[in-house]
Amino acid sequence: MKKLILSIILITSFQLIIAQNQEKDYGQIQGNFEINMQSYNTDSIIGAFEVPEKVRANTYANFIYTKGKFTAGVRYEAYLNTLLGYDSRYNGQGIAHRYATYKGDDIEITAGNFYEQFGNGLVLRTYEDKTLGYDNSIDGMRIKYSPIEGIQLTGLIGKQRKYFDLGQGIVRGIDAEISINDAIKKLADKKTRVLLGGSFVSKYQQNVDPTYYFPENVGAFSGRLNINRGGFNIASEYAYKINDPSYDNAYIFKDGNALLINTSYSKKGIGVLLGIMRLDNMSFRSDRSATINDLHINYLPAIAKTHAYAFAAMYPFATQPSGQIGMNAEIFYNIKRKSALGGKYGMNISINYSQVNSIDKQKITIDPTAEYPNLDGYTSDYFKIGDELFFRDFNIEIHKKVSKKYKFALTYMHEDYNKDVIQGLSDFGIIKAEIGILDMTYKFSSKKALRSETEFLYTEDDNGSWVMQMFEFTYAPHWFVAVSDQYNYGNVDEDYRVHYYNVAAGYTKDASRFQLSYGKIREGIMCVGGVCRNVPASNGLSLTITTTF
C-alpha cells in the first residue's frame, strides 16, 4: 500500500513538472497526411489496362517543427506502386524532402530542400503539385536578406529533385526586389506603387558529348516592373536565356526570350484584365537531355483561363516553350442587387477570350562547308504572329442567386484546340468544340443541399460529342454523396460510346476528409463534394484520406 501511495505521489509530482513545463516553449509540431489508393479493373474500351498489383497507392506525410525562429520539416512519400498517370520512377518510398530554416528579422537561411520563385517564375520556379506528380525542389542552400525595408535579396545554389534522386546539373541564382515606396521614405505615401526586380540564374552541367561543344554553363536573366495606382495594375517581366542546346529545342544554339505583361483595372462591381505573352525557345532545365516534366528550372504559365468544369477542362491549353504568342482578355461585371437583371441578389457575369498562335520562324539551313556554321536553327521576326493556331477559347459565365434556396451558374464556351501541337501528336488537327454547362444548387434546409451539374460538349472531331449529368447531395457539415455519368454518345465508333458512371461518398470532420468512389473516370480535373483534384483514367474503387494536424 505504501508503495502505491509513494508511486502516486511520484507520478503526481511528475505530472506537476509536466504542467509547469507547458509554460515553457517547446515549439510546435504541425503536419498533414494524405493517402490516395485505387483498385484497377481492366477495361480495354476506355483504355484501362491490366494492373498486376490490382491496388496501388500514393501516400504522403509532412511534419513541420517550429520553435521561435527555427523551423525544420520532413516529407515522407511512398508510392506502392505509383497510381496510373504518375511517372513510375516514383515507385518506392523514402524521405523525399527535408529542410531546416532559421528566420531572423532580416535574414533567412534554409538548408536542404526548398521551393522558390523569382518574379513570375520565367527564369526560376521550383514547386510541387501532387496531383500532377510534379516536384522540382532544389536541394541546397538559400539565403534571403533584407538590408533595408523594401529591399529583398535572395541567393541560392543546389541540385534539383528528380523522383527519389537528384539531377546532374547545378543551379545557382540571385534575385533582387525593390519596393520603391518602402525603400524611399519620401515616396511612402504616394498613391502610385512601384516594384522593381531582377534575377540571374545559371546552370552547370558537364559536357560529355564527343562531337559537340555544348555550353557547360548556361545563364538566364530577367527584369520585372509592377506599377499599381488605385484600381489600375500592370505587372511585366522580360526574360532572356543564353544559348542552351537541349533535347527540347533539338540542340540548336539560339538564345531564348520571354515577355509577359498583365494589366488590369478594377473598381467595385467591375474588373477588366488583359494579358499578353510571347515565348521563344524558353525551355530551361538543369539537364540538357531531360524530358517530360523532369528538372525544369523555370515556369512558363499557361496564358489561357483555367477551367474547373469537367468538359470545359477536357481540352486544356499547355504552354509551348519552343515558341508561342498569345493573349488573354477577361471582363468581370457584377449587376447590382435590386436592378431589373440583378434581381434581389445581383448577378455576376464574366466574359473571357484567349488565343495562342505560333511565332514566326524562318529556318536556317546549316552550311556544312563553313568554318563556324550557324547552328541557331531559325530566326524569328519578333512582332510577327505565326500562321498556326494553337488554341482559342471564348467563354461566358453567369452566376445568379434567384432566391435564398436556389442559385445557378450558366457557362457557354467555344474552343479551338490544336491537338497535334499541344499533345505532340499528328493527324488530329484542330478540335473545334461548343460547350454548355448548367450548374444548379437547391438548398432544402440550412444543412441539406442538392447540386445538379449538366454538361454538354459538341464536336465533330476527336472522340465526338459528350453529355454529362451529375447529382451531388450534401449534408453539412459532414456528409456528401454524388452520382455522375459522362456519356460519349457522339463517338464515331459505336463500340466506344461508353458511359463513364461514378458514385462517390465522403465524410469531412474539421481538417480530415475521407472519400470513397467507384466507377470509370476519364482523365482530367474533377471537382466533387467541395474539392478539386486531377484524376487519371481508370476503372475501379478509389479511396482518399487527408488530414491536417
Next chain:
Amino acid sequence: MMKKILIVSIIVLLQSVTSFAQEAKRTIPSVDIKTLSGETFNTSEILNDGPIFVSFWATWCKPCIQELMAIDENYEDWQDETGFKLYAISIDDTKSMSRVAPFVNGRGWEFDVFLDPNSDFKRAMNVINVPHSFILNAKGEIIWQHTSYSPGDEDEIYEILKKVAEENKVSKEEEKIEK
C-alpha cells in the same frame, strides 16, 4: 501490486501527455505573401482584436468561391456581431494570379485578399486541398480548421466565430483583472 502501479502510472502519464497536446495551442507561422498590388506582406501581421478567419482559395476552385460568396453575403452582419476579420489567401500561381484583383473587385468582395503564388503559406499551414479555412482567436491561436465546403457550412463557421468572440472577451477581462 506492481501491475496496479504500472496501470495507474500509464493512465496518469497518458493523461499528462494528452493534456500537454491539448494545451499547446498552435499559432500561424511567419511567411511572406503578397498584397494584390504585389507588395510583400508577412503573415505575422495577420492580427485582429476579434476572431480571425483565414481561408485558402483559388479563382479556379468553385467550392472555394461558393464559400467566400456565402460569407460575403453575411459579412457586415457577422462583423457587427463578432468583430471578425477575413483574410482570403489566393493560391493562384502566375498563371491566374493577375485574375485575382479584377475577379475580387468584379464581385464586389470587401474583405482582404492576399496572394500566395508559390503556395509557401499553404505549405507552412499544411493545407492539402482548397478550400481550407482556419479560425484564430485574438491571440492568433488556431481554434478551428476545416477542409472542403458544402452549402450550410457557413452556419458552423458563424457559430464558431461567435464562440471565439465570446472567449476573446472573457480572456481580455481576465487580463484586465490580472493587471
